[in-house]
Every structure is written in C-alpha cells, then in structure tokens.
Amino acid sequence: MKYAIGIDLGGTNIKYALVAEDAQIIQEAIMPTQADQGREVVIKNIETCCQNLLDYAREHHLEVPGIGLGTPGIIDNGLVLGGAENLPEWESLPLGGILSRRLNQAVYVDNDANMMGLGEVRAGNAQAISDAIFITVGTGIGGAMVLNGKLYGGHRNRGAEMGHIIVTPNGKTCGCGAKGCLEAHASIPALIEDYTQLLQETDKAIPQPLNGEVIVAAYHTGQAEAVQALNQHFDYLAAGITGFINIFSPQKIIIGGGISEAGPFYLQNITDRVNAQVMKETSVFTQIETAQLGNKAGIMGAAALVFDQLAVENTQPCNN
Numbered sequence: 001m002k003y004a005i006g007i008d009l010g011g012t013n014i015k016y017a018l019v020a021e022d023a024q025i026i027q028e029a030i031m032p033t034q035a036d037q038g039r040e041v042v043i044k045n046i047e048t049c050c051q052n053l054l055d056y057a058r059e060h061h062l063e064v065p066g067i068g069l070g071t072p073g074i075i076d077n078g079l080v081l082g083g084a085e086n087l088p089e090w091e092s093l094p095l096g097g098i099l100s101r102r103l104n105q106a107v108y109v110d111n112d113a114n115m116m117g118l119g120e121v122r123a124g125n126a127q128a129i130s131d132a133i134f135i136t137v138g139t140g141i142g143g144a145m146v147l148n149g150k151l152y153g154g155h156r157n158r159g160a161e162m163g164h165i166i167v168t169p170n171g172k173t174c175g176c177g178a179k180g181c182l183e184a185h186a187s188i189p190a191l192i193e194d195y196t197q198l199l200q201e202t203d204k205a206i207p208q209p210l211n212g213e214v215i216v217a218a219y220h221t222g223q224a225e226a227v228q229a230l231n232q233h234f235d236y237l238a239a240g241i242t243g244f245i246n247i248f249s250p251q252k253i254i255i256g257g258g259i260s261e262a263g264p265f266y267l268q269n270i271t272d273r274v275n276a277q278v279m280k281e282t283s284v285f286t287q288i289e290t291a292q293l294g295n296k297a298g299i300m301g302a303a304a305l306v307f308d309q310l311a312v313e314n315t316q317p318c319n320n
C-alpha cells in the first residue's frame, strides 16, 4: 500500500491529511493559513503541514511517494499564474518547485475546485465513474471535469472554469470581467442580491444577517420573494448544467457547496429543470447528485492526484 499527502489550501485554513491508496484517511489535521502574514509565512505553514505528516509516515514505516496540493488560482505545471484573491502575492509563484525542493518530495499542484471534483469522483459519490462534471456553489462557482477517468483542465490546465459559462448575455457583471456568467447569477452572493432586491421592491424588511440558510428557511415558509429568488437560482444552475450534459454526456453531475446540503428539494428543483430541457440522448446515462465528502473533498482529491500522476509516470517513458 502506498500513501500520499493531500493538502487543501484555503484563505483561512490549511487542511492536510495522509491518505492511503484505497482512500482511507490515516491522519488528518488543520492549521491556520495566516494569509495576512504574507506569502512566505503561508508557504512555511504548508511546509510544516507536510513535514508533520512525513514524520508520521517515517515513524510508521509508510511509503509516501508524493504530495498533492489544491490551491485557489489557475495553475500550469506547478506554477500559480494568479486568480487567487484571498492569498497574498499568489501569482507568478512556482509553488510546486519551491515545495518540492524544500521537502525533497514530488509535489503536484492543481486548482482547489479541481481537487474537490477529483476527490468526489474517486472517493465519494462517483466511484468507478469515468466521466463526471463537478460544480461547487458558494461565494463563487467552481468546478472540475473528469473525462475518460482523468481530470481534464484544458490545454496547460487553464480551463475548466465551469462558473464562467455565460448563461445570460449582457447579464450581471462577473468577477472575471464578463457579463452574465453562471457565477454572477447563481453564486450565493447573487442569490442574496436577488432576494434583497425583491424584498426592497415590496418594501419588506431585509433580515440580518442574511445568508443562504435564511433564504432557504423563508422559501420553506412559502415567502414569495424567497421562492422567486431560489427559483431564479435553480433556473440559472439548470441552464449551466444542461449545457454541460449536452456537451459532455457525463455519468454524473455532482453539486457541492454548503447550499447543496439544504435538503432534497434543492437537487429535485435543479433536476426537474434540467430534465425539461436537456437533450434526451446526451442525458440518458446522467445522474445529478449532491457531493458526499463535504470539506474532505479537497484533501482526498489532492491525494488522488498523486496516485494518478504516479500511474502516468509508471506507464510513460520520462523524457527529461
């Protein structure tokens, strides 16, 4: 049995785990990222997490051939290009190379949403699935594609930005600069904005604090504004998902993020809307499901990335 270190780097915490090839978590812990302390402190903290697990593995005579790391941002071959607003100077950063040198280990770096998607496909809901699309609905909308059994990020891993498919031409302005992206219309901030606007139109009080759970609770009481805001949310998500199914014909669409745990009505509303418009031939093998691993998806996916990379390296001649 081999073991891999899986790291899930977030703006607040670093989650890290030692994971066996059969997806069992052997050891796991969490550490503050300390993003406000600057880039070098964040890198040092990642190093400490890895070192703790490497020490543990050595004491227990466990073979660790590599470290997988999920980070916000767009990553090309271990280099963080940018796009991680919640981490300090997280751009033009050869993170994979730095960690690999300091820890004397093979280090594989990929986007955090990609890692969550891979984790769900390998260890969660979609075991033994070759084609799946994962989206996570939160502050933004991230996603990942597993095609032919492998994570697919486009040429040089620069794609799979599932949240930035345009669902409404000339719609709301998105963080990426375009208008009408799925993220701009179906993220939690967009849901809150839509709901707030509907309340203002009818001169109703705006609950404080206001979050997704508050809107879901109001929806269940039948409040018209909450029903309308969530129906719009479902419409946009269903538009994006219908497109993904028509293009990729996946076996699974996996929806993650806190709001996906709101209850069966959430999945049912999206599924009904998708079924009403998706092409029959593309969707006949597609199941739409909620994610199962919760906040463990990132560490599980990062560890799975290591095992995937090892499998590739063992079957292909190395040219360098």
Ligand SMILES: [Zn+2]
Pocket (backbone or CB within 6 Å): 163, 164, 174, 175, 176, 177, 178, 181, 183, 184
């Ligand atoms: Zn966008």
